[in-house]
Amino acid sequence: MVSDLIAQIATAPGEAALAVVRVSGPGAIAAVRGVFSPRSGRFAGPRTAMVGLLHSVEATEPVDEAVVTCYPEGASYTGEEMVEVVCHGGRVVVGDVLELLLSQGARPAAPGEFSKRAYVNGKLDLAQAEAVCDLIRSRTRLAARASLRQLQGGVSRPVRQIRDRLLAFAASIEVTLDFPDEDIVSLGSADLAAHAAPILNDLRRLHDGWSAGRRIRDGVTVALVGRPNTGKSSLLNALLGVERAIVTAVPGTTRDTIEEWLDLAGIPVRLVDTAGLRRAPGDEVERLGIARTEDAIERSDILVAVFDASQSLQPEDAALLDSLRDDERPWLACRNKSDLPSMLGPLPYAPPLGSAETCALSPEGVQPLGTALANALTSEAADPGEILLTSARHADCVRRALRALERAVDGADSGVPVDLACQDLREAAETLDEILGGSATEDMIDLIFSTFCLGK
Ligand SMILES: Nc1nc2c(ncn2[C@@H]2O[C@H](COP(=O)(O)OP(=O)(O)O)[C@@H](O)[C@H]2O)c(=O)[nH]1
Numbered sequence: 001m002v003s004d005l006i007a008q009i010a011t012a013p014g015e016a017a018l019a020v021v022r023v024s025g026p027g028a029i030a031a032v033r034g035v036f037s038p039r040s041g042r043f044a045g046p047r048t049a050m051v052g053l054l055h056s057v058e059a060t061e062p063v064d065e066a067v068v069t070c071y072p073e074g075a076s077y078t079g080e081e082m083v084e085v086v087c088h089g090g091r092v093v094v095g096d097v098l099e100l101l102l103s104q105g106a107r108p109a110a111p112g113e114f115s116k117r118a119y120v121n122g123k124l125d126l127a128q129a130e131a132v133c134d135l136i137r138s139r140t141r142l143a144a145r146a147s148l149r150q151l152q153g154g155v156s157r158p159v160r161q162i163r164d165r166l167l168a169f170a171a172s173i174e175v176t177l178d179f180p181d182e183d184i185v186s187l188g189s190a191d192l193a194a195h196a197a198p199i200l201n202d203l204r205r206l207h208d209g210w211s212a213g214r215r216i217r218d219g220v221t222v223a224l225v226g227r228p229n230t231g232k233s234s235l236l237n238a239l240l241g242v243e244r245a246i247v248t249a250v251p252g253t254t255r256d257t258i259e260e261w262l263d264l265a266g267i268p269v270r271l272v273d274t275a276g277l278r279r280a281p282g283d284e285v286e287r288l289g290i291a292r293t294e295d296a297i298e299r300s301d302i303l304v305a306v307f308d309a310s311q312s313l314q315p316e317d318a319a320l321l322d323s324l325r326d327d328e329r330p331w332l333a334c335r336n337k338s339d340l341p342s343m344l345g346p347l348p349y350a351p352p353l354g355s356a357e358t359c360a361l362s363p364e365g366v367q368p369l370g371t372a373l374a375n376a377l378t379s380e381a382a383d384p385g386e387i388l389l390t391s392a393r394h395a396d397c398v399r400r401a402l403r404a405l406e407r408a409v410d411g412a413d414s415g416v417p418v419d420l421a422c423q424d425l426r427e428a429a430e431t432l433d434e435i436l437g438g439s440a441t442e443d444m445i446d447l448i449f450s451t452f453c454l455g456k
């Protein structure tokens, strides 16, 4: 593939001590040479940092003092000849540095273009390249670690291994088909099932990690629901440790839904405070707020039903419990205002995720709710060292591979010719190869890299 010269700022915009501008493609080093004068007077060899002055081509206008490192073809992130310029950050300088490099014949790189080149040049497989993007976007440490493992081949290795076993399996069957007269024992359906079993097992295990992986990557939406004045906004504030939502003693204060991210046991939680579900809303704004509440409930993975424990169960509380009973989503009860004398008896239905007693007036008082939620979230979480699929694309490939393999086994069972089973095995292997990028189409690749950030 013929490649051109690209340049882009690799760091986030805004005031910062330093910024990084990268140039990649044939002639990258010559392009930088034209606008950079090393302080030592001579251009250092590859992979050696040089401090010096970036200036206009005519050397009349200094642009910045910078550190420049050159990478030869084959030994850089993209696999191409590449230069990394570490200049000063901020609004002006870094833009000028990029301009300077563009004036040397580079064009601005599109989002994900450096990583795409790394993939095209075999520096990273597709799953690894995707991990770079995920690592940057991680919302919690657990998510970052899962992406790092993926970057280091944690997903690619088992996937490649299973793919190779499927191919070897298919080849071993094909041998019996190609040379039917030779002294090769042909595979019966029982043999096929026996050979497929360990592969099926490994594929299933890989796929099982997806539900935990998805939570770690995309997070879980938790909505606080309940009638007005039970303390939902206070709970949100105390859990976040900041006064995010307005709290007053006036029922119906929260008119809009408020969302904030929270890190609970390493899982990103989108916590949603809702307007109370009142049967007789005060005005139009509150009516709209309640509509949004219903929408927020719809989008939630877990619901927290908040009750004012200093009052007996009110008709609106009972109505909420009725609707929760009919909802398939898991929920837990929060008995708030535990600092006041308790008037709330046992609830008519046992919450599937249990109950937490809280006092929303302090961060310590809401700890039981944090713990109950964390327990609910981590109950099916994998152990930290386990390989987790954190990409919907990967999970989909594994699911399709599983189906193809199951088809092979079922088909052989019901007397379908073995060569058809072979086709299914090859299809399963090819589907897994999509994870690594091997059998991914050009459009698929472009789509994946287009979601990357600029300069990546
Ligand atoms: N004593 C006590 N008061 C609380 C507690 N939680 C909230 N409140 C008070 O209850 C009122 C309503 O709280 P708010 O968070 O706005 O309830 P929301 O309508 O459910 O969002 C406010 O006056 C809060 O200060 C609590 O745990 N103990």
Ligand SMILES: [Mg+2]
Pocket (backbone or CB within 6 Å): 232, 233, 234, 245, 246, 253, 254, 274, 275, 276
């Ligand atoms: Mg509120």
